[in-house]
Amino acid sequence: MTTQLKMKASQFLTELQTKGLRLTSLDQEHVSRRGGAGPSDHQAITVDGTTLMVPIYTQTAWASPFTLSNEEMSDEGIHNADDTAQNKPFSQLLSNSIPLADVTFAKDPEFYKLSTADGIPYSHIATLHSTDVLATTVLQTCIRYESRRKACQFCSIGQSLRAGRTIAHKTPEQLAEVAKAAVELDGIKHIVMTTGTPAGADRGAKVMCESAKGIKAVVDVPIQGQCEPPKDPIWYQRMKDAGIDSLGMHLEVITPELRKTITPGKSEVSLDEYFQAFEDAVAVFGRGQVSTYILAGLGDTEETIIDTCRKLVAMGVYPFVVPFVPISGTPLEDRPAPTASFMEAVLRPLAQELVNLHMTSDKVKAGCARCGACSSLSRFEKEAADVTV
Known part of the structure; x- marks a missing residue:
């Protein structure tokens, strides 16, 4: 540097x-x-x-x-x-x-130049994240987002759909076609699949299974699936059998009162349900292959985030702590991002904990934690590892 x-x-x-x-x-x-x-x-x-x-x-x-x-x-x-x-x-x-x-x-990926037979640009189906990660939102609609009363206050899932930059539902065939091209033309190393939450009790797990099966039928790359905790834990094994290598179930906000305010719809799935889901998922995917996003800067204190992260790591869940980013057009667009000192106070001890328990981001098979570009956490891990050695 x-x-x-x-x-x-x-x-x-x-x-x-x-x-x-x-x-x-x-x-x-x-x-x-x-x-x-x-x-x-x-x-x-x-x-x-x-x-x-x-x-x-x-x-x-x-x-x-x-x-x-x-x-x-x-x-x-x-x-x-x-x-x-x-x-x-x-x-x-x-x-x-x-x-x-x-x-x-990062340069424009080669697969962005292509379109499906029915004229849909590949970039409307999946996008390049970082330099070697393919990402897609399989369902660009969400039961939470569609209700102003229940929508996550930071979410902008509907913006790109309204702007005509994506499509509402990416089929397994479309995802497989784009994934194959991205791997062959741009050297994509892993795939992130997220989704808006549908109305069913599976909360997105079903569409994760269908999509993963389609992709793994044509290209062998690690896949992370992301959804809310399904009501029936049988879906964890179904997702793994379908080709999902790692799983993300995102808390985003921790303090119960803040969850009701900032993520009112998601807060209907209690913290107890989330932690039971983490335990069930780790039993299927293994330690370090289940992760959760935590958005720092939305009101959770340093102590709350650190204490929760330690509990998660002990369970085998990777807490991917990222700085909140105020997105234009959302109710929180005017909320300031967290300070660098706040982030460092959280990330430095978390990184040391991850290093101590041998659960660092480089061991995650696929997904946001593996990519690491939305947080400087992986850099803190490297520095902690150097000190530990």
Whole structure:
């Protein structure tokens, strides 16, 4: 890293991810995600060998001290020849006009150039996350989102559908076609499948099974499925048998009162039900292959997050703690992102706990924790591992 900041890489990357990146009109050619499910309003950048999803369309990012140089660096500034093939040319990251580090942007994937026989662009079926992860929201509708009273206050799953950038239901055949192309043309290493919650008691597990079977019939890559805890635990074995390698069931918010306010529909599934679901799922998928998202910065205290994470890790669940990102068009669009110091206070002890129990992100077979780009947690893990050794 060429950064002039006197801080560890984990601290620097956390600062960047919480404050965002202020792009100019000259920078808009790069790959980014606006609206929809998953890491929205972000830009994937690689700095010091770590790829991060960095907010760019948020109000926080518009006031960020981090910007890019107006001119891309020449090939002389590229230290790894492989980067020229996989990424666009280097730019310099600046903070208050002071050069900090060289950064690269993921190039447009080749599979984005293709469409199905009936004319649906592949990018409407699945998208590139980070540099080697294929992601899709199988059902772009959700019983929670459709009710203003029950919708998660941070969610924007319907935005990309309304904008015509995706389709409501991706069939197993469509997913298989796109996955095969992404693996062959772009070297995709694993797949993330999430879904809006349907009305059935399976809460999305059924569509995970159908989709995984379709993909695994044509290409052998690890898949993470993401859904709410199904009412019947038999679905965990069904998902594993269908080809799901790791499972995500996302708490997002921990404190019961906050859950009722921020995730009113999901809060109807109690914390006790979630923790029973985690126990049942770990028994099927194994330690470290079940994960949950926790959005830091929505009101849960440092102590609450750390204590809950320790409980989760002890159960064999990987707590993927990410900074909350206020997404335009949602009820929480004006809520500030958490500070870097808040994130560090949570991530540093969590990383040490994960290292101590040998349950780090590199051991997860597929999914968000394996990718790691939405949090600097994996970088804290590496630093904790170096100290432990």
